[in-house]
Amino acid sequence: MTYLHNIGAYFLMIVEMFRKPTKWSVMKQLILKDIDDLIIGSLGIVAFIAFFVGGVVTIQTALNIDNPLIPKYLVGFATRQSIILEFAPTFISIVMAGKVGSFITSSIGTMRVTEQIDALEVMGINSLNYLVFPKFIALMLYPFVISIAMFLGILGGMAACVYGGFSSLDDYIVGIQMDFIPFHITYAFIKTFAFAFILATIPSFHGYYMKGGALEVGKASTTAFVWTSVVIILLNYLLTQMLLSA
DSSP, X not given: XXXXXXXXXXXXXXXXXXXXXXXXXXXXXXXXXXIIIIIGGGHHHHHHHHHHHHHHHXXXXXXXXXXXXXXXXXXXXXXXXHIIIIIIIIIHHHHHIIIIIHHHHHHHHHHHHTTHHHHHHHXXXXXXXXXXXXXXXXXXXXXXXXXXXXXXXXXXXXXXXXXXXXXXXXXXXXXXXXXXXXXXXXXXXXXXXXHHXXXXXXXXXXXXXXXXXXXXXXXXXXXXXXXXXXXXXXXXXXXXXXXXXX
């Protein structure tokens, strides 16, 4: 019953988030601050992970198809498919669940512990709109982060492929261009928008409704990361089934 109660409270929170909006002059500053914290602040770790994991994907692919009868350009093809379809949207989102999700839960949870949320309510401010809505809007720029991850993943794969001597630059580029289906990019960004919504709301839910003190803030951050990751994995399966199997 606890799970059903939490699911119901989560959807009620989402509805309440859009009611009684905060003044635009205040909301604009909150959105810009959250863009800086959640999007700009994540570019470094995303770029680092994307570049080197792209290289690892390429090396492992090349080592597993070293048969002379298999053309070398398949290394580039396999790298592109892996990065665009799964690695960039899903793997990076799980990393972001740890970084961004923990930040959101701890910041809102700390406000709950120190009674700042109660103070907002007393002043007649819709605290859910004030705290959660700016994060939701900021994470609508999340596809920008994923597009950078895609580019750097393929670039890292190219560097590993060429400097590791697995195939030539021309073969790698031919592989990247071969049998390209534009809908795969659309599919990746549809997943990304769905994951962005999850990244904004589930950590906020765990931070907003937590009870206790400083120790419980840490526990809430851990719980938020676990549930955000679980929902991302399940949503990834459902969206893949709906969008690619038709």
